[in-house]
Amino acid sequence: MSEIWAGIAEAFRLIWSLDEDLIDITVRSLKVSLTALVIASMLALPFGTWLAIRRFRYRRFAISVLNALMGLPPVVVGLIVYLLLSRSGPFGVLGLLFTPTAMIIAQVIIISPLIASITHQAMRELWSEYHDLLISLNTSKRQRVGALIRDGRRTLLTAALAGFGRAIGEVGAIMIVGGNIDQVTRVLTTAIALETGKGDFALALGLGFILITLSLFVNLTIHALSRTESEGRW
Amino acid sequence: MSEIWAGIAEAFRLIWSLDEDLIDITVRSLKVSLTALVIASMLALPFGTWLAIRRFRYRRFAISVLNALMGLPPVVVGLIVYLLLSRSGPFGVLGLLFTPTAMIIAQVIIISPLIASITHQAMRELWSEYHDLLISLNTSKRQRVGALIRDGRRTLLTAALAGFGRAIGEVGAIMIVGGNIDQVTRVLTTAIALETGKGDFALALGLGFILITLSLFVNLTIHALSRTESEGRW
Amino acid sequence: TLRLAVTTSFNNSGLSDVLLPAIHQDLGLEVRLLVVGTGQAIRLGQAGDVDAILVHSKVAEEAFVAAGYGVHRREIMYNDFIIVGPSADPARVGAAETVIDAFQRIAVNQSTFISRGDDSGTHKKELSLWSAAQQDPATFVFWYKSVGAGMGASLNSASAMDGYIMADRASWLNFGNKGNLKLLFAGDSKLFNQYAYLPVSPDRYAHVKARAAQVLENWLVSPRAKQIINSYKIGGEALFVFNARP
C-alpha cells in the first residue's frame, strides 16, 4: 500500500525533475499512439460508417467478426507483425522491425477494430435518422458516409478516444515489434513493464501515473477543441 | 511467414486433438473474462447511463476522466491490484493473490471505464430523444436509467462486446495478479506470452487463433441471442 | 501447495516441466510456479506472496537473506552462460580465448549486441563482464541495444536483429526461434551461473508454508533431484549441473 504512495511521490519527482529520458519516452509514447490513432481513424471511421449504411447478406456475420477482432490479443498481433517484418518475412527488406513505425503498425491493427465497431454502433442511430433523406437526395455511398461522419463527429469522439486509450496503454504488441530498445523504441508502457520486472514498483507506478495524467491531458484537450459538451445534442 | 501457416496448422491440430490442458485453459479464459464482463457491465452500464442523464458542474471533466481511464495501462492496474492484494497489502488476509478472483478484479477495473464510456456516448443520443417524455412523466433518476438501458439494450451490446474483447485479449494485468500458474491461473493470453518467450511461435499463434475463434464464437452467440440485426432500429 | 517464484530463464529451460511432476509424485506437494523477472521474484518474496524463490543473482540473494526476508540461501545447481550470435560471426567471437576477449571483440567491431537491460541476474552478469573487459556500456552507441525484456524476448530480438547476445544455456537450447543465430562461445569459468533456493522466513510472515518449503528444499538437494537435474537433456546436451551440498 505504502508502495502506491511511493509511486505517486515518484511520479511527482519524475515530473519535477524533468528527467530527459522521461521526456524522451513520453514524447515517443505520444507520437506512436497519436500517429496510430490518426491512421486507424482514417481507416476505421469510414469503414464503420460504411458498415452502418450497407445492407448485405453476411452483414451480421461481418459485424460479429469486427467485434471479435476487438478481442485480438495484442501479443498475437505483435507476433504476426513481427513475423511479417522480420528479415525472413515478406516485408523484411523494409527494415522496419524494432522501429517506432513497426509499433505504429501493430497499434493500428489493434485499435482499428475497436474504433470501427464503436463507430458502427454510433452511426446506426444517425443513419436511421438520415436514411430516408440521404437516399431521397440521391447521394452516393461515399457522400452518405461523408455526411454521417460530418454530422456525427461528436459521437465519433468516443470511438477515437477509446482507440487512443487502448493504444497508449498497450504493451504486449509493441514490446514484441518494438523490442523496448532504450532510446529507440522504449515507451511509457514498456518502461513500466521493465520496471515491474525489475521489482522497482514505485518507479513503475510513477510512470503509470504519468501515463494516466498524459492520457487525461489529451482527453481534456480534445474535448476542449471539439467542445463536445457545449450544448447538448448537435 | 511460413510461421503463420504453421500457427494455423497448430491451431487445427490443438483443436483436433482436444488437448485436455488446452480445454482447461480455454474454459478458464472464458470464465474469467465473462465473469469480469458481467460484473463490469453491472457497474458501468448504469453509471454510463447515469452520466448521460445527469447535468452537473464538473460533468465535462468527469467524462474526460472516464475517457482517460480507458487508457489505464493494464500493467499499472495489475501492479496496483497486486499491491492491494499482496500479503503485506491491506487486503492480503483474503488470500486472493494468484487466484482467478484476482484476475477478475483486475479485468473489471480495466474494462469498466471502456464500457461506461461507450455506454455514455450511446445513451446521450437516446436520452435526447426520451428527455422530454421521461421528465414529463415525472420519473425518478433511477427509472430514467432503467428505461434508457431497457430500450437502448441493442446499442449497449457494442459496449459490452468491446469490454469482453479487451478482457479476453488482455495479458499485462492478469499476468501480474494471476501469476500465470499452470493449472490454476494460466489462461490463453498468458500461455501465448509464455510460448512467445520460448520462441515457439507456431504454438503461440495457434493459441492466438483459438482465442480469436473463441471470441468470434462468443460474439456470434451474443448476436444471435439478442438478434441485434433482426429488424433495424427499435 | 507451495508458491515458488522463479526467473524466466529457469522456466524457459523446460526443467520445471520434469521437476514439478516428480515433486508431486514423491512428496504429494503441488508447487505453483510464478515466472517473473529476478527483481520481481525477490519482491514477491519480500512481500510474503510466495513461500520460496529460486533465482540466480548472488548479490541480491544475499541481501535478501541479510534483510531477514529469507531463512537461508541454498545452492542447488548451476548452468552456464553462453554467447550467441549470427552464424557469420563478424566479430569473430568464435575464435576468442576468453569471455573477456569475446566481449572486447564485439565492442571493437561495434557489432550489434542485445542486452537484457532489466537488472536480472543475467543482465548483472553481463555488466560485470563488460567492466571486467574494461568497457563501459554507458558509452556504447547505436550497436548496443538494451531491450529491457526477459530472456526469451531478448533472444527473439537478437534473432530478428542478427545480433550477439549473452544467454543462459538452458534458455538457448529450449529456444524455438533460433533463426540465423548460433552458439559461438562457451566454457569460460567466468560464465558460471549458480541457481539458489531461498525459503521465505516464517518469522517475518507467519502464513508462509515453511514446512512445505523445507520439505521441498530437502527434496531439491536429494539424490533423486540430482538424478533428474543432471539427466535433463535437450538435443543430447545436459543443461544443468547439480551442485547442492547435502
Added chain:
Amino acid sequence: MSVSLQDVVVRRRGKTVLGPITLELPNAGFTMVIGPNGAGKTTLLKVLHGVERISSGSVSWSVPSQTAREGQAYVFQSPIMLRRSVRANLAYPLQLLGLNKADISARVTKWAARIGLSAALHFPAPRLSGGEQQKLALARALIRRPNTLFLDEPCANLDGSSIREIEEILREAVHAGTQIIMTTHHLGQARRLADHVVFLNNGQIEEQASAAPFFDAPSSVGASAFLNGDIVE
C-alpha cells in the same frame, strides 16, 4: 389547479424566445394557445409543465410543484415513442404509478380500442404511421387520468374523423374535470373547443381573453391580423 407566471423570460443562444410574460390561467376547461409559427407556443407549454428551463421569472401552481407535476400529462408536438410495442407504450405511465397488472391491462385494452390500435398492440410504436403515433401519444397521456393536460398540436397529422373522435375524447375529459391547455393551428378546432384563448406573437402575449369575445372581435391588432390572415374555409 390554477397557475400564474410572473415575468417569465426564456432566453436561448442570446435570443429571447419567450417573454417577459405575466399570466394567470383559469383552472378549468380548454385554454387554447394560438399564434404564428415560432411565436413561442411550444416553449410556453413546456415552461408551464416545467420541462423547459426559464431564464428568469417564476411559475407557480396553486398546489406544491411536485403535486402539480404528478397530475400533469403532456403530448409533445412531434410524438415521442418509446422504442417498445404499442402496448408497452400505453402501459409505461401506469407502471410508473405502480398500478397492478390487471388494472394496467384493462386500461391499456380500453385505450387501444379507443384510438383504433387494438390490432397493433404488439407492433413497435416507432413504426406506426404519423397519425397513429399522434393518437398513441394522446392515449398515453390520457391513460393516467391527468388533472391537467398539455397538448401541442395534437391533431396535426390526423384525418377528419380521427379529429372528431379525439375532440370527443377531450371534451369528455374536460367534463370529468381535466383542465386542458393546448396549441393548435387549426382555427376551426380552436373555435370549437376553446373556453379561453391566449394569443402569442413573437414570444409575447398580445391578447388573452374568453373564447367568444376573442373570436368575434379580437382587441389586439396582431390577433385580428392573425385571424384574418388565416384561410377561412
Added chain:
Amino acid sequence: MSVSLQDVVVRRRGKTVLGPITLELPNAGFTMVIGPNGAGKTTLLKVLHGVERISSGSVSWSVPSQTAREGQAYVFQSPIMLRRSVRANLAYPLQLLGLNKADISARVTKWAARIGLSAALHFPAPRLSGGEQQKLALARALIRRPNTLFLDEPCANLDGSSIREIEEILREAVHAGTQIIMTTHHLGQARRLADHVVFLNNGQIEEQASAAPFFDAPSSVGASAFLNGDIVE
C-alpha cells in the same frame, strides 16, 4: 414524367401495408393522395419515390429510373433535419449537385427569405420550432428545382398564413412545370390545390379521379364516407 405501378404490394411483418396497387399517374399538376390515418399514403409516396422497398410488383417511370430519381425531391411527414445550421441544410442538396459557391449562396439567401428564416441562417436546424422545420424541409426540397416533388403532409404544423404562402409557392412551382404528388389531411387544401385525386383506404386504391368530379360526387362508398366523415367547417 409519368409513372405507373403494376401490382405493387408492400408487406411488412407479415401484414400487407399497401396493395396490390395498379396505378397510372398523370405527369403534371397536383396529384393529391388522401385517405384516413394508416391508409398507406406515406408508404405509397415512398414507393413512388423509390425509398421504400416493395415486396412484389413493379414501378416504372417514363424515363430511366436513375434520371427519374435525380429530378425528384421529397418532403417527409416528420421533417428530417440535418444536424447543421439552417444555411447548411439549404445548401446541402445544391452542394450535391456540384453548384458553385456563389450560386449556392444566392439560392440559399433567396429561399431562406421566402420561408421567413433569414434571421436564423446560422441557427441549428434541429432546434427550430415544429413549423419552422417543416418550412425548411420544404425549401430544401424546392431549392434544387425538382421536376417531381413529393410532399407528405407538408402543412401539418403550419399556421394559416404560412399555409397560404406555401400554397402560393407550390402553385408557382406547378406553373413552372413541376409535378407535385402530395398527401394532406386538410380537405380544404386538397380542394384548393388538387388536379387529380387518389383515395387510399386500407392500403388499397378505392377511387382515382379528377379533382372536380371527385369532390362533387365521389363514386366509391369509402370516399364519400371519408368526405362526409370529415368535419367540414
